[in-house]
Amino acid sequence: MLIRRPDDIPSSEITPESLYQNRRDFVGTAGALALGAMFAPSVLDAAPLIGQDDKLTSEEDATSYNNYYEFGTDKDEPKDLAKNFRSKPWKIEVAGLVKKPQTYAFEDLFRALSVQDRVYRHRCVEAWSMVIPWQGTPLREVIARCEPLPSAKFVEFTTLYDPARMPGQTRPALPWPYKEALRMDEAMHPLALLATGMYGKALPNQNGAPLKLVVPWKYGFKGIKAIVKIRFTDKMPNTTWGDANPSEYGFYANVNPTVDHPRWSQAKERRIGQLLKVPTLMFNGYAEQVASLYAGMDLRKNY
Ligand code: MTE
Secondary structure: OOOOOOOHHOHHHHOOOOHHHHHHHHHHHHHHHHHHHHOOHHOOOOOOOOOOOOOOOHHHHHOOOOOOOHHOOOOHHHHHOOOOOOOEEEEEEEEEEEEOOOOEEEEHHOOOOEEEEEEEEEEEOOEEEEEEEEEEEEHHHHHHHEOOOOOOOOEEEEEOOOOOHHHHHHOOOOOOOOOEEEHHHHOOOOOOOEEEEEEEEEEHHHOOOOOOEEOOOOHHHHOOEEEEEOOOOOOOOOOOHHOOOOOOOOOOOOOOOOOOOOOOOOEEEOOOOOOOOEEEHHHHHHHHHHHHHOOOOOOOOOO
């Protein structure tokens, strides 16, 4: 298991991109065996992380077609407008229902935690999708370091608010700062990741450097970027898109082909870089691993 950060790895040790196709197969089949060592077998058994028709999205597409309203509302803007953003040094405040509220340097929060390779489907609420090789730390390892109290039922994440560095924040495109949240059991699920790299490199600015939440069974807007605060609470927090438009964006945001967005169908998705649409899968294809988190819940109501 890797315990180094992606940007500490010498370039000679980084997997060449041409090998990712093989790594993809590895994660899809034999990978279940290797990953089984890290996860409870029931989490990954018989449920490949990616399926047969999943091809890795090109690095060029994944780093030039972005949603990041702090750097513009057009998909091609973040790459350009974020290119001089400095994500070092970086601090993360841990607050709320924890043993000891404190602010960590980025390096200290992740020190000696694992860094793992995960190829995940990435499904945006706008009905496009990608398949991305992330590097990151399981969120539950970071949560353990934060030492939440048993009374904590939700965890909330906040993006940096600094209009001088994030030009989109000078306009009211969204209520700033961007916030997202998970129920504690969702956050503790082994598939939930705090990504610090992709395609074997440190996370690019436009993808949320230095750290982005990745919750592969949920729509992409849950994947908050450039996190500066992690707060534990006993009440369900408000979220940015929920505040901006509550009838369109719910707290759970689980990928669900049977519940349409009020303005479009969610039954199919367009894979960026591919011609034909593909059917959207329940929980983005991770139902086997995560459906039990929502047993007994009305997923039409709790969208
Ligand atoms: N985080 C912040 N801070 N601001 C944003 O505008 N957009 C979200 C999410 N995280 C967003 C954000 C949306 S809508 C999506 S689909 C994903 O980031 C896009 O992530 P990507 O650019 O890495 O594909």
